């Protein structure tokens with residue numbers, strides 16, 4: 001089976017995990033710190049805080065910016081479900097923006113949704129493709145709000161020659177099993193803002209306190225335990241140490257697929273380098289294609305065949321918002337594998353099977 005993704009680990013990574021187990025320092029030791037430092041050097045951010053997953057990191061990021069009671073957060077409707085749960089758990093109202101042809105958030109849609117209660121915009125790097133970060137930065141600055149980049153799928157992606165994360169207030173990565181760099185479960189946020197950093201660290205560990213002299217005088221925000229495992233961190237670090245080689249293989253596979261399928265692809269853009277978490281295409285009979293590819297031992301995934309503005313968590317509580325482009329795309333989009341264990345032969349096989357599929361006519 002050609003899986004949609006495969007985990008990466010080297011002998012060094014495995015030996016570092018064994019070492020972490022044997023060291024008996026299973027929480028908040030040197031491995032998590034090294035991972036945080038590595039993400040800082042990759043993104044150019046001053047601070048990073050690792051979590052048990054990226055969903056927790058998004059929630060904490062939102063809580064760290066101290067949203068007021070009626071705060072609204074704008075996010076694309078075509079994204080992973082964490083966006084809605086994290087926004088709600090942070091006590092905010094989700095507001096759904098439409099997307100463009102490249103599957104990332106439409107900056108005009110974002111602008112049209114700003115209100116005096118908007119506190120943050122989440123720009124998601126869909127399938128690893130960098131969102132329109134400079135434009136979102138500009139919008140956030142004009143509105144005096146925060147720009148949070150959900151780069152859960154995009155570690156290794158570059159924009160204008162540098163790793164993404166240079167223009168966001170907070171950037172978030174996931175180390176979930178299917179990500180380019182995974183360790184099973186894990187996530188991290190990075191920021192230049194020392195207040196957000198300290199609040200995030202406190203929320204990961206229990207609560208934010210007002211400190212008076214040497215004792216805690218008052219609890220100002222209740223967190224919970226969201227720590228990352230010291231045993232898993234070496235696996236994520238292992239992947240990050242090899243991130244550009246891993247991304248190069250994905251990029252090569254994506255460009256082969258692009259040639260074999262011979263259709264324009266919105267993520268082949270000069271100045272932006274996708275991390276190619278997957279290779280999304282549009283197909284009129286998406287579900288039929290997914291089934292057909294499955295029978296040919298190719299795991300294709302309908303990422304994302306749902307939209308968050310259709311989620312009951314949202315529909316029952318908030319005013320309805322249309323996202324027509326996202327709706328149209330969600331009916332046709334399908335992700336193909338281009339991961340680091342695949343080569344030209346696999347890409348040719350996948351492309352041939354995609355072309356071979358003919359939907360049954362009614």
Ligand SMILES: Cc1ncc(COP(=O)(O)O)c(C=O)c1O
Pocket residue numbers: 053054055056079080082083124150152153174175176186187
């Ligand atoms: C865009 C996006 N945001 C957030 C997440 C949540 O990551 P995690 O599974 O680490 O909580 C994912 C993971 O699938 C994702 O793809």
